[in-house]
Amino acid sequence: MKIIELSTDNRCQFVDITAQVQALVSDSNMASGAVVVCSTHTTAGITMNENADPDVVSDVLATLARLAPRRGDYSHGEGNSDAHIKASLVGFSVTVPVENGGLSLGVWQAIYFCEFDGPRRRRALVQFLPSP
Amino acid sequence: MKIIELSTDNRCQFVDITAQVQALVSDSNMASGAVVVCSTHTTAGITMNENADPDVVSDVLATLARLAPRRGDYSHGEGNSDAHIKASLVGFSVTVPVENGGLSLGVWQAIYFCEFDGPRRRRALVQFLPSP
């Protein structure tokens, strides 16, 4: 297992970590199998989405902010319930097949670390599941 | 790894691919482990849900259309931001345990390819993670 460390700059932000995941897969010498990329937090998740037009990610973030507004009628006293909710909506991990040492992603797919309560120092775990 | 190729007929549509995934698991001779089923797109996801009453899937699609309306206040210029958002909400893959060569699904569970920007030719990857 490997760890990706990152620092986020905004309260809500998607950080493309595809290249870092691919580099770790290459270093692992895994030819075939899958890789699991996990957030170790409860106010940050992991998803995939388009890697080309940054407006796509902006639209995802804006919609999540509409579905779970920051100032909502929440019980949790820390003021970040929206972040916990958004993380459960997008999910905390992705599992990506690996073939010939490469991530089997579609042309437009990127792996995003989803910050919902930054800026902070954050971690994503990368676990290798090689086919025997 | 194997590929399921499919053609969707509508802009938004859930296609039951359970039988195709099971057939690939059977062909793989994997006895025990898990299978990962992934969309290679950013406007189509993968989820599970009920296999019996098609109204269930209609209700899921109708609710997603309410949460991320097609004509929303989006930045992305291609007119399919709703599709990108819906895909991140349902997720891009499912991981299903396999035992005795069969998918360990509940009685009512089906694996659905979730088209949100069709009709199109689409692909789902199926990766085998056998227990050693």
Place this chain on the structure above:
Amino acid sequence: MKIIELSTDNRCQFVDITAQVQALVSDSNMASGAVVVCSTHTTAGITMNENADPDVVSDVLATLARLAPRRGDYSHGEGNSDAHIKASLVGFSVTVPVENGGLSLGVWQAIYFCEFDGPRRRRALVQFLPSP
């Protein structure tokens, strides 16, 4: 593969099953790899979230109830469309890395079985994917 059996007490409820998953991982003698925890139902999912303040989980449940109200304009005749929708939003499984025989969870992360149509007897599958 192992099965966690549980009984839920309310219609909607998150049940922390982290300790049960860890116990099964320990019993399995898997040192390194990942564990997949899956709901076998279509009106109950699996997610992660905070293990400390129960208000976090209440806020997630309240927001899901707002996004998919119980009494909505649904087609499915059984009156539980909201439960099917919520399960597809949070997802039906989590995959958690394992290292040194332990779940690689963050300090605040718990694994939750997400009941959306209880109270019922329910099952979660736990599959082990050891690194070879």
